[in-house]
Amino acid sequence: MAIEARMWRELGLSDDEYQRVLDAIGREPTPTELAMFSVEWSEHCGYPRSRPLLALFPKEGKYAASTDASADAGGVEVRPGLTVLFKMESHNHPSQVEPFQGAATGVGGIIRDIFTMGARPIAVLDPLRFGELDEPLARYLFRGVVNGIAFYGNCLGVPTIGGELRFEEPYKGNCLVNVMAVGVVETDKIARSRAVGEGNPVIVVGNSTGRDGIGGASILASHEFGEDEEKRPTVQIGDPFTEKCLIEACLEALASGAVVGLKDMGAAGLTCTTCEMSAAGGHGMDVDLQKVPRREPGMEPWEIMMSESQERMLLVAEKGREEAVLGIFRKWGLNAVIVGKVTGDGILRVRDNGQVVAELEAKALADPPVYHLPTEEPAYYAEVQSADLSKVLQPNDMGEVLRNVLASPNIASAAWVYHQYDHMVQTNTVVAPGGDAAVLQLKGYTEGIAVTTDGNGRYCYLDPYVGAQLVLAEATRNLVCVGAEPAGVTDCLNFGNPEKPDRFWQFKRCVAGLADACKHFELPVVSGNVSFYNETLDTAVYPTPVLGVVGVLEDVRLHCTIGFKQAGDVVLLLGDTYEDLGGSEYLKRIHGLVTGKPPALDLDRERAVQGVCLAAVREGLAASAHDCSDGGLAVALAECCIGGQIGASITLPADPDGVRLDARLFGESPSRIVLSASPENADRIQQMAAKRGVPVHLLGEVGGDTLTIEAEDGVRISESVAGMDAIWRGAIPSLMSE
Amino acid sequence: MATATKMRFGIVIFPGSNCETDTWHALNDQMGAPVDYIWHGETDLSGYDCVILPGGFSYGDYLRTGAVARFSPVMGAVMEFADKGGLVLGICNGFQIMLEAGMLPGAMMRNVCQTLVCKYVHLRVETTDGPYTRAMSKGQVLRIPIAHGEGNYYADEAALADLKRNDQIVFRFSTAEGEITPEANPNGSLENIAGICNRERNVLGLMPHPERCSDPILGSADGRLVWESLLQAV
Numbered sequence: 004m005a006i007e008a009r010m011w012r013e014l015g016l017s018d019d020e021y022q023r024v025l026d027a028i029g030r031e032p033t034p035t036e037l038a039m040f041s042v043e044w045s046e047h048c049g050y051p052r053s054r055p056l057l058a059l060f061p062k063e064g065k066y067a068a069s070t071d072a073s074a075d076a077g078g079v080e081v082r083p084g085l086t087v088l089f090k091m092e093s094h095n096h097p098s099q100v101e102p103f104q105g106a107a108t109g110v111g112g113i114i115r116d117i118f119t120m121g122a123r124p125i126a127v128l129d130p131l132r133f134g135e136l137d138e139p140l141a142r143y144l145f146r147g148v149v150n151g152i153a154f155y156g157n158c159l160g161v162p163t164i165g166g167e168l169r170f171e172e173p174y175k176g177n178c179l180v181n182v183m184a185v186g187v188v189e190t191d192k193i194a195r196s197r198a199v200g201e202g203n204p205v206i207v208v209g210n211s212t213g214r215d216g217i218g219g220a221s222i223l224a225s226h227e228f229g230e231d232e233e234k235r236p237t238v239q240i241g242d243p244f245t246e247k248c249l250i251e252a253c254l255e256a257l258a259s260g261a262v263v264g265l266k267d268m269g270a271a272g273l274t275c276t277t278c279e280m281s282a283a284g285g286h287g288m289d290v291d292l293q294k295v296p297r298r299e300p301g302m303e304p305w306e307i308m309m310s311e312s313q314e315r316m317l318l319v320a321e322k323g324r325e326e327a328v329l330g331i332f333r334k335w336g337l338n339a340v341i342v343g344k345v346t347g348d349g350i351l352r353v354r355d356n357g358q359v360v361a362e363l364e365a366k367a368l369a370d371p372p373v374y375h376l377p378t379e380e381p382a383y384y385a386e387v388q389s390a391d392l393s394k395v396l397q398p399n400d401m402g403e404v405l406r407n408v409l410a411s412p413n414i415a416s417a418a419w420v421y422h423q424y425d426h427m428v429q430t431n432t433v434v435a436p437g438g439d440a441a442v443l444q445l446k447g448y449t450e451g452i453a454v455t456t457d458g459n460g461r462y463c464y465l466d467p468y469v470g471a472q473l474v475l476a477e478a479t480r481n482l483v484c485v486g487a488e489p490a491g492v493t494d495c496l497n498f499g500n501p502e503k504p505d506r507f508w509q510f511k512r513c514v515a516g517l518a519d520a521c522k523h524f525e526l527p528v529v530s531g532n533v534s535f536y537n538e539t540l541d542t543a544v545y546p547t548p549v550l551g552v553v554g555v556l557e558d559v560r561l562h563c564t565i566g567f568k569q570a571g572d573v574v575l576l577l578g579d580t581y582e583d584l585g586g587s588e589y590l591k592r593i594h595g596l597v598t599g600k601p602p603a604l605d606l607d608r609e610r611a612v613q614g615v616c617l618a619a620v621r622e623g624l625a626a627s628a629h630d631c632s633d634g635g636l637a638v639a640l641a642e643c644c645i646g647g648q649i650g651a652s653i654t655l656p657a658d659p660d661g662v663r664l665d666a667r668l669f670g671e672s673p674s675r676i677v678l679s680a681s682p683e684n685a686d687r688i689q690q691m692a693a694k695r696g697v698p699v700h701l702l703g704e705v706g707g708d709t710l711t712i713e714a715e716d717g718v719r720i721s722e723s724v725a726g727m728d729a730i731w732r733g734a735i736p737s738l739m740s741e
Numbered sequence: 742m743a744t745a746t747k748m749r750f751g752i753v754i755f756p757g758s759n760c761e762t763d764t765w766h767a768l769n770d771q772m773g774a775p776v777d778y779i780w781h782g783e784t785d786l787s788g789y790d791c792v793i794l795p796g797g798f799s800y801g802d803y804l805r806t807g808a809v810a811r812f813s814p815v816m817g818a819v820m821e822f823a824d825k826g827g828l829v830l831g832i833c834n835g836f837q838i839m840l841e842a843g844m845l846p847g848a849m850m851r852n853v854c855q856t857l858v859c860k861y862v863h864l865r866v867e868t869t870d871g872p873y874t875r876a877m878s879k880g881q882v883l884r885i886p887i888a889h890g891e892g893n894y895y896a897d898e899a900a901l902a903d904l905k906r907n908d909q910i911v912f913r914f915s916t917a918e919g920e921i922t923p924e925a926n927p928n929g930s931l932e933n934i935a936g937i938c939n940r941e942r943n944v945l946g947l948m949p950h951p952e953r954c955s956d957p958i959l960g961s962a963d964g965r966l967v968w969e970s971l972l973q974a975v
Contacts, residue, residue, distance in 0.1 A: 153857055157888075158798040160759020244757050244801025336756060423856045425888040427953050428796075430763040435960075444958060446766065560958065 014041035038305035042271035049371030059518035060528035068527035073283035075116035077529025079491035091183035093534035098180040102147025107155035107241035115267035121194035122186030129166035134175030158243035163424035164441035176539030197284035213298035261324035276317035281365035290343030379504035415734035439481040451559025453487035460545030462601035467512035486620035487554030499543025509546035565629035566646025570706035573685035578675035589669035631675035650707035656700040760796035767955035791828035794835025807837035836946030847896035853929030857890035865915035871942035894930035912936035
């Protein structure tokens with residue numbers, strides 16, 4: 004069949020890209036080969052537009068990092084011989100089109116990236132972003148996504164231990180559904196995703212292959228949404244029961260020692276696994292599509308190669324031991340069929356009905372071209388940077404402001420969500436969702452891990468460089484609050500159309516900020532995902548780098564939670580407060596403004612503050628610790644009261660710089676942590692802070708059933724804990740019952 | 742921490758079970774009891790004193806919770822084992838499988854809220870007569886997690902009257918103070934029922950997860966009372 008322009012354009016390739024295909028192989032491709040290039044070279048699979056910048060991320064830190072580029076996930080060694088693997092991915096476009104299945108299959112895909120490497124999946128986290136929740140579309144998507152995650156994750160028996168929620172106008176036409184998975188594996192048992200050993204059998208395991216998800220990576224994920232939404236068939240359908248059996252069967256097969264390589268068939272399915280495993284192993288493959296278990300008759304070779312049917316893996320077994328491997332999958336009631344063998348010539352050869360339908364050098368396919376795209380400062384940037392916030396009027400009733408901010412879905416309790424997720428299965432959950440970070444025990448070891456996700460798109464919109472650094476600062480601060488030392492980072496970079504220079508400018512600035520901050524914190528970026536084209540009808544999402552950070556607790560018993568514990572405990576604030584109103588939840592919620600500069604961040608100060616908090620928790624001095632961020636100090640104190648079901652009497656620190664009262668209460672200066680401790684321990688924490696040059700302020704005392712906050716001119720906030728609790732807990736359920 | 746005992750536990754694994762290792766950990770690591778896994782294709786249960794049907798989503802719960810698992814080869818053996826007086830404990834999905842198999846009366850419906858609910862709840866001990874609650878006191882309140890989408894227990898009037906007449910209602914959802922109120926009921930179950938036993942008292946099904954609160958670091962160790970009761974039973 005002759006190739007016409009219509010064909011490559013329908014597959015999502017530009018004319019220029021088609022020319023590069025011709026250059027790469029020196030002849031006209033077959034229809035199957037064209038389809039394979041279209042998925043493998045798509046932004047979703049090959050990162051041709053983002054790769055040059057991603058090279059800026061550091062790959063090393065205090066904890067030994069596992070960052071093999073050909074692996075499905077990366078990780079850090081949390082103690083000698085034990086590695087925690089983790090990765091975050093997006094499933095934004097599928098979820099906007101079909102929220103339930105889009106989100107469900109997002110969970111399935113990221114979990115496969117973890118057990119592919121021989122790790123037992125131990126946690127899932129779901130950072131989600133939608134339009135404002137008073138709009139019906141946002142509620143429909145939010146409910147569907149949460150139900151989809153619950154449907155899939157609960158069935159797998161992997162606890163969903165965290166995530167975050169953001170509701171902002173720019174996510175209205177393009178929600179963000181990011182999913183992070185975490186697994187644990189003995190370091191010397193990490194499995195490889197490669198094909199080696201000439202003659203070794205290549206085996207397709209798991210679900211049969213259907214027409215679902217064709218073009219998911221190349222068409223749905225790698226283009227903007229237009230006005231016609233005929234993309235539903237590109238969304239895959241999830242089968243969590245098969246995935247659960249696949250987890251058990253794959254881990255059993257890997258433990259048998261008869262598996263040479265294993266890779267998840269996610270985006271781009273059979274194309275991606277055959278070509279990337281071949282390229283990673285420096286070998287080739289010869290596969291026969293007639294042997295692939297299929298769901299329906301009459302599928303064309305290119306459809307089989309592009310299908311994104313879920314719950315499938317490609318496995319290379321050791322020749323002569325294939326029967327043992329096949330037997331394990333049969334025991335779990337799964338398909339396992341030998342479809343071909345590894346070859347020594349580096350060529351990926353695909354046959355169908357006796358004919359060769361594709362014959363390509365695996366490396367050519369696995370090595371997409373790199374584009375260096377132009378950037379341009381966005382038109383809005385100068386305006387928000389120079390916004391004068393001194394003219395914003397201060398409300399008189401700060402108690403009313405606090406109630407109002409607590410009711411914001413960006414601040415309010417997310418229990419409506421996480422009570423639908425099984426967050427306790429596997430009996431490792433020491434600190435459950437709802438705190439600064441979740442804490443898991445590692446059975447049999449003293450150490451534990453903490454995991455959190457963060458991503459303030461509003462800050463990154465206002466200043467992508469500083470915003471991205473603030474995201475890392477907050478995520479790591481969350482970890483020290485529970486007593487964990489930050490060890491490694493995964494990222495999911497959600498941006499608009501990179502071919503538009505102003506969008507790509509945001510991307511470039513965010514990556515630079517993040518890379519610099521990670522270097523400063525000596526944290527490796529071990530894995531990640533880039534999601535471009537998050538825009539609809541010319542409106543892009545906020546530039547939203549979402550980070551997942553894993554930390555290590557030396558002794559999991561020495562952890563901390565946010566709630567105040569005991570009447571008479573002293574409340575301390577680490578860090579100083581500045582006039583940081585730009586980008587705050589207060590400014591948006593009360594004044595309807597998204598403008599100004601985001602808070603300035605001093606990376607040295609941030610690390611010093613975190614160091615004091617970590618030491619205070621590790622030495623058992625702190626009774627509670629809570630990061631002061633969204634909503635500012637007043638909201639942090641309210642959450643400490645709600646978490647402990649006890650009040651506190653607070654006096655704001657005297658303020659030499661004349662910072663406005665609303666900024667002292669609701670401004671979001673970073674590098675601040677609220678601690679509580681017994682009077683003796685509070686003394687020791689203050690000494691520790693002084694020794695390290697970290698400012699510490701005595702705020703008041705825990706006790707009673709009311710939070711009172713006093714400034715120089717008297718009590719400005721006096722709210723009952725029960726009242727704040729009802730508002731904070733009731734906000735999302737009440738919006739969702741409309 | 743190990744309790745001297747000769748009692749031997751077997752935990753059945755159906756495809757889709759996902760609480761088998763948690764239950765193993767609670768019994769073996771926490772209580773020091775000998776435990777084996779039993780693949781659902783097995784039919785020989787000799788050598789066990791207590792067989793546990795664990796939580797999870799057997800066969801994905803695709804048709805109806807527990808509806809497929811009850812046809813697994815092991816279930817014939819489990820029912821025979823129970824008929825001979827062997828102890829059989831069904832937790833969450835295990836309880837649902839027991840109802841489908843007719844080992845206990847009644848049926849499960851979707852939670853009233855239509856979603857899975859995962860959280861700590863309170864449970865009032867309604868009877869201490871039997872091997873599962875003898876280490877507890879009547880009216881005692883336990884703090885214990887639930888995680889299920891279909892725990893809305895239903896039985897018709899005659900069956901409910903039977904359950905009451907024979908003191909077969911073992912646990913009810915309650916407030917922290919032990920009051921049985923609609924607010925304390927997380928799923929809409931009939932009369933706040935959370936767990937029932939058979940007339941012979943050797944078969945117990947309950948929705949909450951004692952294995953999830955058998956280690957103090959997880960926030961409650963009240964689940965140990967179930968294991969302690971069983972270990973006293975020998």
